[in-house]
Every structure is written in C-alpha cells, then in structure tokens.
Amino acid sequence: MSAQTADTGWRDVARRVSPPDPNGTEQQLGLNDVFFSTTDRKGVIEQANEVFVRISRYPREVLVGSPHNIIRHPVMPGAAFRAMWDYLLDDQPFVAYVHNLAADGSLYTVLATVTPLDGGFLSVRTRPERADLLGAADSIYGTVRHLELEWEAAGLGAPAAAAQGLGVLAKQLTAAGIPDYTAFMQTVVPAEVQARIAAGATVPQRPWAVGRLADMAVHQRRLTEELDDWVSLLGRLDELATQLSTLSGELAEHSHADAALRERIQQAKQRAEGFSPIMAGLDLWSAMTLELSTLVAKVTDEVEQLRASCAATRFRIALARLHxxxxxxxxxxxxxxxxxxxxAAPGIVLLCRALSQGVAETAGAVQGNAQLAAKVASDINEMAQAVSIPRTLLASWQTMAAGRELSDDLRELMPQVGSTIETTAEQIERIGRVAEECRRNAQPHDITAIREHVMALSEAASVVAAESAPTPHADPQPVDSPEVDRQYDEPPAPPSETVAPAAGAPAGAPEVGTPAGAPGSGVPDAGQPGGEQSPVPSPTFTMPVPPDTGMPSKLSGYAPYRSPAQQPATPPAQAFPPPPVQQPFRPEQFPPPQAPMGR
Structure with missing residues (x-):
C-alpha cells in the first residue's frame, strides 16, 4: 500500500457538523447496548444502528455521511487512531477502549472493534466490562495525550504528534509487561467477551416469532453456543500454551546454568591422572548437555509460536462472538x-460476511496450531529420551564410586551432576505432560455447524432485506390492525379467474370465463371489426377476484403476539361476492372458494 493511500486513510474527512464542547457529564451504557456502524474506506459512516443513534445523540441523517470521528472526544490520544489506521490499512482487525463525545457534550466509553470488510470497515462496540484493563489503557492514554498536546503547542502538526505518540504508546505497553499492541488486543477481546457472558449479557428471546425470523433466531442462538464452546476450548489451549512457554523458559535457564558445570568438568578432566570410568561418564554427559541445550532452544521457539498462534485464534473467535x-x-x-x-437485515448480511471471513481464517490457524502442538510434543519426547541416557549412567557411576577412592574434583562434581540430571529429567517430564495435553486439545475443531448457521442466517437476512425494500404497492395495514390476524411468508395466491364450462354446453362453445376477444371465445373484443354485432353463443361466468387483504409481504415470518382472549374463535374467512345467476349455471358445479391456509 502506498504512503499516499495510508495518509488518505489517516487524515480526517472534512466535518459536516461542528463538534460540541465536553460538558463534563458521562452516559452510563447498558449491558445490552451494542453499537453497530459501517464506513467506507475513508471512515465516512454508511450505516448506524439504533443504539449508535440513541447514545451519540445525533440524528441518523447527520451520522450517515459524516466521518466517524464526529464523535471523537478530545481526551483520546491521536496515537490510538494512528494505530487503528495502521492495522486497518494492513487488512487487520483493530480493538481499543475509546472515549466518545455525544452531540450534547456528554462522554460515553466503549470497547470498539473494527473489522475490514468489502473495501470498507464494520464496527461493533460494547460497554467495557473489565475495569482493570480499561484503567490500564486510560493510564497510557493520559501519558500519551499529555505529550501530544505539548508537541502540538510547540508547533508540531497533529498527524506528526500522533506518530510520535504511537512510539510512546508502544513503550508504555512494554513497561506494563505487554509486548506490543497486538498482544494487548488479544488479551482484551477474549477477556471482555467472557466478562459480558458472566455479567449476563444475552440476546432477548422472542418465542412468538414464526417463519423465517423464528428460524433466524434459532440459528443465531445455536451459533452462539458453538462459538462459546470453541472459545472455551481455545481458552484452555491458550492456558496450556502459556504453561509450556513458562516451563520451556525455566528449562532454557537451567540449560544455560549447565554451561558452567561443563566447564568445571573439562578442568577436572585435564587434572585427572590416567583413565577414570567415572570421569569418562561425566565427560559424556557434558557433551550430551550441548545437544540437549540445542533441543531446548528449538522447543522454546516452537512453544512461543504455538502460544502466539493460540492467542490470535482465540482473539478472532471472541471477535466473532461479538458479531x-x-x-x-x-x-x-x-x-x-x-x-x-x-x-437490520442488511446489517445481518454484512455481519455474516465478517463471521464467514473470520471463521475461515481461524480454521486455517487451527490446523497450524495442531501441527505445532504435535511438533512440540515430539521434540519434548526426544529430549526425554536424550536425558534418560545420563540418568541411567548416573546409577552405575554412583555404584562404581562407592567402592573407589575419588579425587577431590570427582567428589565435588558427582553430587552436582547428579542433581542437575535429576532436575533436568523432572523438568522435561513436566513439560512433556503439558505438551501432550496441549496436543490433544489442539485437534482441529469441527466448524461445519458454524458455517451452516452463518450461511442460513445470511441467506435468510438477504431474503428479508429484499422483502422489506420499498415497493410501489399501497401501504400495508398496520401490524396491530384487527383485520390482520396472521402474516404469511408469501402473500396468498388469488383464486383462479377461469371456471370450467357448464355441463351440457353446446359443442364449440367457448370455455366459461374466457375473456372477450381471446382466441376461441366467440366474442370479439369491442375494438375488433364487427364486435358490436357478434352474438354471444353461450353465457360466460367470471369468478370475482377476492379483495386485496393488504397483507404485506415485507413482514415475512412475523406474527403479532395476541393473548388467548384476543384470538378469534375461528380464522375469518375470505369474503367473496356471490356470483350472478346466469343460465345454464348450476350452483353445485361451483363449490365456494376456500380461504387460503396460513403456514
């Protein structure tokens, strides 16, 4: 990506509305206040949900078409948004705690997630639940923002101040024990999702929904369950990978300490007189520790890769859970x-695209996790076999030493070498057990059900979006109108306008109900030559078309809730005007039309 493109993404689009001054008040968000918005590549708002409109205090007409930084609060450091654009323009999701400024000057704080999608960006934001993580972010924000304002007062432009602030932000994270901003995001999102679940955040149930919308609610609920199971499994895998990282680090430190002991063995070997089986054994162990240290370094690197991959995978699934x-x-x-x-329906379609994208990327990462975990377990098993050799030799050395007079060097070295061998063996056994459990938990997760639920939701939402689009027909009756007792997935089809000819009709007579002027009707159209003088050879009967019920197709799958007292005893039948009595009409040949059945 060119520098010009990145700079275009970073610069603010010209504001259409003057920002208000902060008034010192703060809005308290609800647990189920979930914000949704989409923007184009430059950050101009294209969609905004009801929560965003309500909390931001801006009319939707003002939000849509305005840059998303219309709600930027001056306490936020520019470095945070510079980091955001760096991630987004690299086609990576971004997460941050953000203080926003509503139109009335009040402040509200969210955990903001932004995902690149279809050439633009999709954002889902929630109330922060982890006060400790929010507090850590605020502490860093305060330091960075203070410096940015000083630099701007000294004549530095805001973009340059934000760029310098980004460096300070990175140093602040490192000082807090967080390697980089990616690690911060990977910590925050799973923690916030788990905290939301623990706090009781749930999507309200609508048991009276029917049809397509009822199916969508079921798919969403089951998708939530599948993602929760996956997040839980990835959480356990992340814990195991972290344990492996800690244990491999301890083993590496122990391996480095062996270097001093190897040096002492070499010095004792040079002072030894003649051949000593015990000294030969110690020399062999010294050589093996070099091989072992190489294996330890290899395993440590593999474990760190596994830990980072598990954290990234868990982050993406937790983000999918918010979507x-x-x-x-x-x-x-x-x-x-x-x-x-x-x-809402177009928003669901976009969210399902983001879900599909995230799940597809995560599925590939899960395969990599399984391969890494298997490799780690194999290499640790190799280390265990390597350390078993000097461990066996140690027993024979101790037997030989019991009947011999040892030099001062050997008497001092034997206990130290024995302790080192036992400690190394115990460490490898511990790390081996964790690695084996990690290998079992890293098996690829079956995501077939997840994909099916996402696809079903996307397809249903696409249909609902098409049905809810404005139509040239007359306005439908209100949902709570007493005349509308039930909504249908599709409008009922009207009865046929054509009825079969009466029994006993003259040969060659037209079918009853054939329109005048149609071929074989025997009745020329009024516009045809001689139409006015042509006789009618037989009577015709046209079944009246039932009146328009006004049932809106855009309400597919929705039936308004009615208490038992409000329900009619029997569904109202369709009213049809009685047919005119004409000869040779016989009523028994024409049963009354049936009212369409609800589905």
Missing amino acids: CDQVGYFTVELIDQTPDWQL
Whole structure:
C-alpha cells in the first residue's frame, strides 16, 4: 500500500457538523447496548444502528455521511487512531477502549472493534466490562495525550504528534509487561467477551416469532453456543500454551546454568591422572548437555509460536462472538418491528460476511496450531529420551564410586551432576505432560455447524432485506390492525379467474370465463371489426377476484403476539361476492372458494 493511500486513510474527512464542547457529564451504557456502524474506506459512516443513534445523540441523517470521528472526544490520544489506521490499512482487525463525545457534550466509553470488510470497515462496540484493563489503557492514554498536546503547542502538526505518540504508546505497553499492541488486543477481546457472558449479557428471546425470523433466531442462538464452546476450548489451549512457554523458559535457564558445570568438568578432566570410568561418564554427559541445550532452544521457539498462534485464534473467535451478538440484536429488531427495522437485515448480511471471513481464517490457524502442538510434543519426547541416557549412567557411576577412592574434583562434581540430571529429567517430564495435553486439545475443531448457521442466517437476512425494500404497492395495514390476524411468508395466491364450462354446453362453445376477444371465445373484443354485432353463443361466468387483504409481504415470518382472549374463535374467512345467476349455471358445479391456509 502506498504512503499516499495510508495518509488518505489517516487524515480526517472534512466535518459536516461542528463538534460540541465536553460538558463534563458521562452516559452510563447498558449491558445490552451494542453499537453497530459501517464506513467506507475513508471512515465516512454508511450505516448506524439504533443504539449508535440513541447514545451519540445525533440524528441518523447527520451520522450517515459524516466521518466517524464526529464523535471523537478530545481526551483520546491521536496515537490510538494512528494505530487503528495502521492495522486497518494492513487488512487487520483493530480493538481499543475509546472515549466518545455525544452531540450534547456528554462522554460515553466503549470497547470498539473494527473489522475490514468489502473495501470498507464494520464496527461493533460494547460497554467495557473489565475495569482493570480499561484503567490500564486510560493510564497510557493520559501519558500519551499529555505529550501530544505539548508537541502540538510547540508547533508540531497533529498527524506528526500522533506518530510520535504511537512510539510512546508502544513503550508504555512494554513497561506494563505487554509486548506490543497486538498482544494487548488479544488479551482484551477474549477477556471482555467472557466478562459480558458472566455479567449476563444475552440476546432477548422472542418465542412468538414464526417463519423465517423464528428460524433466524434459532440459528443465531445455536451459533452462539458453538462459538462459546470453541472459545472455551481455545481458552484452555491458550492456558496450556502459556504453561509450556513458562516451563520451556525455566528449562532454557537451567540449560544455560549447565554451561558452567561443563566447564568445571573439562578442568577436572585435564587434572585427572590416567583413565577414570567415572570421569569418562561425566565427560559424556557434558557433551550430551550441548545437544540437549540445542533441543531446548528449538522447543522454546516452537512453544512461543504455538502460544502466539493460540492467542490470535482465540482473539478472532471472541471477535466473532461479538458479531454474533449483534446479529441476535438485529434479529430481535426485525421481529419487534422497531423503528427503522428495515436497516437490520442488511446489517445481518454484512455481519455474516465478517463471521464467514473470520471463521475461515481461524480454521486455517487451527490446523497450524495442531501441527505445532504435535511438533512440540515430539521434540519434548526426544529430549526425554536424550536425558534418560545420563540418568541411567548416573546409577552405575554412583555404584562404581562407592567402592573407589575419588579425587577431590570427582567428589565435588558427582553430587552436582547428579542433581542437575535429576532436575533436568523432572523438568522435561513436566513439560512433556503439558505438551501432550496441549496436543490433544489442539485437534482441529469441527466448524461445519458454524458455517451452516452463518450461511442460513445470511441467506435468510438477504431474503428479508429484499422483502422489506420499498415497493410501489399501497401501504400495508398496520401490524396491530384487527383485520390482520396472521402474516404469511408469501402473500396468498388469488383464486383462479377461469371456471370450467357448464355441463351440457353446446359443442364449440367457448370455455366459461374466457375473456372477450381471446382466441376461441366467440366474442370479439369491442375494438375488433364487427364486435358490436357478434352474438354471444353461450353465457360466460367470471369468478370475482377476492379483495386485496393488504397483507404485506415485507413482514415475512412475523406474527403479532395476541393473548388467548384476543384470538378469534375461528380464522375469518375470505369474503367473496356471490356470483350472478346466469343460465345454464348450476350452483353445485361451483363449490365456494376456500380461504387460503396460513403456514
């Protein structure tokens, strides 16, 4: 990506609305206040859900078409947004705690997630639940923002100050024990998702939903369960990988300490007189520790790769869990017919694309995790076999030493070497047990069900979006109208307008109900030559078309809730005007039309 493109993404789009001054008040968000918005490549808002409109205090007409930084609060360091653009323009998701400024000057704080999608960006934001992580971020923000303001006061431009602030932010993270911003994001998102679940964040249930929307609610609920199971498995794998990292680090430190002992063995060997089986054994062990230290370094590197991969995988699935929650809230909006409910279905389609993208990337990473875990377990097993040789020799050395007079060097070295061998063997056994459990937990997760639920949600939302698009037909009756007792997936088809000819009709007579002027009708159209003088050879009867019920197709799958007292005893039948009595009409040949059955 060119520097010009990156700079275009970083620069603010010209504001359409003057920002308010902060008034010192703060809005308290609800657990189920989940924000959704999409922007183009430059950060101009294209979609905004009801929560975003309500909390930001801006009308939707103002939000849509404005840059997303219309809600930027001056306490936020520019470095945070510079980091955001660096990640997004590299096609990577971004997460941060963000303080926002509403139109009335109040402050509200969110955990913001932003995902690149279809040439633009999709954002889902929630109330922060981890006060400790938010506090750590605020501490760093305060330091960085203070420096940025000083640099700007000294004449440095805001973009340059933000770039310098990004370096300070990285140093602050390192000082807090966090390697980089990626590690911070990978810590925050799973922790926040687990905290939301523990706090009781759930998508409201709508048991009265029917049809397509009821199916969508079921798919969303089952998708949530599948993702929760996956997050739990990845959480355990992440814990095991962290344990492996700690144990391999301890083993590496012990291996480095062996270097001093090897040096002492070489010095004792030079002072020894003649051949000594015990000294020969110690010399062999000294050589083997060099091979062992190489294996330890290799395993340590592999374990660190596994830990980083597990953290990245867990991060993506936790992010998918937030997207799934927003799908659920949008589905509820469709069922409840909340204001601007038509905007929910397109949002679900975009969220499902983000889910599919994240799950596909994660599936590949899971395969890599399994391969890495198997490699780590294999290499640790090789280390265990290597250390078993000097461990066996140690017993024979001790037997030989019991009947011999040892030099001062050997008497001093034997206990130290024995202790080192036992400690190394115990460490390898511990790390081997963890590695084996890690290998079992790293088996690829079956994501077939997840893909099926995402696909079903996307397809259903696409249909609902098409059905809810404005149509040239007359406005439908309100949902709570007493005349509308039930909604249908599709509007009922009207009865046929053509009825078979009466029995006993003259040969060659046209079919009853054939329109005048049609071939074989025997009745020329009024515009045809001689049409006015042509006789009618037989009577015709046209079944009246039932009146328009006004049932809106855009409400597919939704039936308004009615208490038992409100339900009619029997569904109202369709009213049809009685047919005119004409000869040779016989009523028994024409049973009354049936009212369409609800599905």
